[in-house]
Amino acid sequence: MRKIILVWTWMLGLAASGQTFRQIEPGIYIVTAGQEDAHTPLRYKEPVAKQLREMPAEANPFAKESVHIEVNARGCVVDLPLSADENIYGFGLQMGSFVQNNKKKRPLVNDHPLKDLGYTHAPQPFYISNKGYAVLINTARYTTFYIGTNRKNTDYTPLPDNQKAKFSTDELYRSSAQSGSKPRVQVDIPGAKGVSVLVFAGPDMNSALRRYNLFAGGGSLPALWGLGMKFRLKTDSKQEDAYRIAHYLRDKHIPCDVIGLEPKWQTRAYSCSYVWNNEMFPNPSELISRTRAMGYKLNLWEHAFVHPSSPLHPRLRSKSGSHLVWNGLVPDFADSTAQRIFAAYHDTCFVQKGIAAFKMDECDNSNITRGDLNWSFPELTTFPSGIDGEQMHQLFGLLYQKTLYGVFRKHGMRTCLDVRASGALAAPYPVSVYSDTYDLEDYVRMVCNAGLTGLLWSPEVRESADEEDFFRRVQVAVLSAQTLFNGWYLRYPAWLQFDKQLNNEGQFLSTATKNEDTVRRLLNFRMSLVPYLYAQFARYRMEGTPPFKPLVLNYPTDKAVAEIDNQFLIGDDLLACPIVTKGNERTVYLPEGRWYNFNTNERLEGGRTHTVRFGLDELPLFVREGTILPLSEPVDCLTPQTTFILHCRVYGKQPRNTLLFEDDGVSYAFENGIYNKVSLGWNGRGSLKRTGKLKGIRYRVKSWTQIGKED
Structure with missing residues (x-):
């Protein structure tokens, strides 16, 4: 038996040899080995944007013999080159790290991202290099990337052992660059019988990312109203509460475009009925028409797990997975019939009645870092389409948003959605990813990482420890893809009272009126910036250039920006540098050229670091000279x-x-x-x-x- 297994392994490896890249679009190359899975990111992506074919072709950055795919009894291993002075970024919406060199990354979908493991709301088997290329591994399996492994080869020259004593396990075991051999990126895909590797040529980092986004279908262009403020109500709010908040915001001239309703708008929420709760909202049609007359759009919270009382339940029973979540069906979104059933119901009951958007919650996996929070479907789940539970987890959020996006697209209506899971090739969807985590430093880092992976990230504002913490969070939200205030457990806006209990009792801060003025000022800036932001999103749609991005994308040869993940660019001309710690001071690195402090008009020289100060009512923002x-x-x-x-x-x-x-x-x-x-x-x-x-x-x-x- 052992001999048979060894022969089979050798034969699979042999079948994978001799593969060569072929160009499928200008500057995009693919190589395939073995038999690919039926369910992959490429299967579900949108059509290629025509603008991709207007880009000049660029040669494959990899010599054909430098990329190896091995298919063996374990699965697939992809081996790619990595130069010593190269930085790797990407893998989706990473929270705890920016430069990924010398790390083991498992971009797995998870509702509680754990730092540096790769677990994230929006995982992608995709990375981009500052050398001006990007790589997509076309798989929906749980995949591990080893960035900088040292494989034994004929060129290996052992170095003298480092005998320096280590006095902590952290120092002893921490990953570090190794010399003496040629580092590689190795990708482990257990269970796969074949895989494709796509390479996106540059010649520079921005061009490679543009090709990736245009290959996905082009960047998203949300409805214009999606660039305004979104205010989500307390989870148990009633119809009169929606009117109360709507009138308050208009009376105080605090800009707001969208009001979001949380779970209790439905008769059942965990799992979901998708039926209006008439005790809480006795007249939904009136709610929609009255808020619309005031200039608001309504956004409904839901998740995809279908309660037995839902009208969707009998229709989806045969088109759902083998396991339940909160006693609800898990729709097989890999099946086109299941998609049509789910979409048609939302179209008839909500979109045609005037609902403008949805918030798609809990479409990520359970917290896989803990054994006691196992709410989602297990990986052993089977589905009628043939997709397994592992692949469904990796694709579920993407297929869910694709399903609801299609409802609006059918009517020629643009929208702006929210989702808690996404994946590869998601650029065309006008959807912001959000998280229940709440670390401000991580939130800013995720703006940078989202910009390198075709994602939009929404660093929302919820509770706050104090005034300083609150307004620093507002500043970040105002300077991000979506400005979102989430009051899911606060009866009144957080700026009136930061303390949860006192807020719900209606006891406001003595500084409430002053706080209103500061919120208004910051949100007014957001509204004043909309023409500029809208132009950046249009460029994203047509050129693939992300509207929010880290400095390294525009300045890849500037070594000083390689690891900067607490600043980001808005377009090419605005540089945001939020303060994420206590105090009103921070250091900021300004790239080449000259930059102006937005608040004071002070001009500062680029190519160096400066110490700057920003008040709570100011914008941590610089403007590039020539703008x-x-x-x-x-x-x-x-x-x-x-x-x-x-x-x-x-x-x-x-x-x-x-x-x-x-x-x-x-x-x-x-x-x-x-x-x-x-x-x-x-x-x-x-x-x-x-x-x-x-x-x-x-x-x-x-x-x-x-x-x-x-x-």
Whole structure:
């Protein structure tokens, strides 16, 4: 028997040899060995964006003999080259680390990411190198990446042993770069009988990432209202509570576009009935129409596990997994019929009635770091489509959001969704990932990591220890993809009372009015930034360039930015540097060129580190010299009729033109060319040039201010 196994292993390995890369899109190469799984990220991705084919082809960065795939009795092993001075990033929405060199990463979906293991809400078998290429392993299996392993080979030259004494286990066992052999990236995929490896060529880091995002279908362009503020109500709020908060925000002129309803809007929530709770919300149609008249969109919380009382239960019984979650069915989202049933119900009962978005919760796995929190379906679950429980966990969040996104897409309606799990090739979906974790330093790091993996991340604001903690969190939320206040256990907005018990008793802080003013000021800035943000999302959709990204993406040859994960770029011209610790001071590294403090207009030289200070009511933000920054007069909410009155700040003597994107903000007409490009220029005086097929006008310039002309 042992001889038979050895022969079988040798034959599988032999079958994997002799594979060569082939180019499938400009600058994108694929190599396959063995028999791939039926359920992989490539199977479920959106069509390739046409803009990818407009990019110039680039040669494969790997010599064909430098990538090896072995198929053996254990599964698949992929072996890829890694140079000594190379930095590796990616693997999805990583929370605890940024540079991934010399680590073992298991990008597994998990509702409680544990630092440095790779567990995350949005895992991806994908990494990107500062050498200007990216790699996707096309698998939905639980996969381990060894970044910098030292495999025995003929070139290996042993080095003298390091006899320096170690006085802690951390010092003894911590991973470190090893010399004397050629490091590799090795990928272990147990259970796989074959796999494909995709390589995205550069020539630079940004080009490689653009190819990845365009291959996925292009970046997301959410509805314009998705760039405003979202306020989620307390989980047991009633219809009158929704009206109370809606009127409060409008009366105080605190900008808000979306009101989110938490679990108790349904008759059953764990698992879900997807039926309005008439005791809590006696007249949903009135709620939708009244809040819509005030300029709000409604977002409904749910998860995908179907309660026995749900009208969906009998329809999905034969199209669900072998195990239950909270006594509810697990829809087989890998089956097109199950997708259609789930989507059609949401379409008829909610979307056609005026619901604008959904929050998709608990579609990640249980906390696999603990044995006593085993709420989700086990990996041994079977599904009618043939996908197994392991692969379903890795794809579940992605397939769930794809299903609901398709409802809006069918009607030509743009939306802005929330999800607690995602995966590879997710760039086209206008969905922000969120987390029940709440460490502010991690939240900022996740903005950086999301930008390198085609994801949007939502660092929401919930409870706070004090005023300082609260407003530092608000500053991060205002400068992120989605500005979200989540009051799921607070009856009143958190800025009125930070203490949970006192908040729910209606006892407000003595500084409540002052806090309202600060929140209003910060949110007004968010609203003033919408034209700039919208242009970045349009660029994301059409070019694949992420709107929020780490500094290394724009400055890959600057060694000083290689490990910076507490600053990020918004577009190319704004640099955010949030304060995540106590106090109002931090150091910031500014890349090459000159940068201006947004609050004071002080000019600082790039290529060096500076000590800076920001108050609680200021923006931790710098503007690159040469920028024309269009800031709009803030509005309480965003509608298709909103006209942005712009006050343009011109930074420096020779500014670059700024390009804005002008469309109806809610449909996909832009895909048929119904939009305008609005170019803002400066040559001693400001100019606006509009080209395109859209007949309406969304942007009007009211003033121009030149900053730094004397420098």
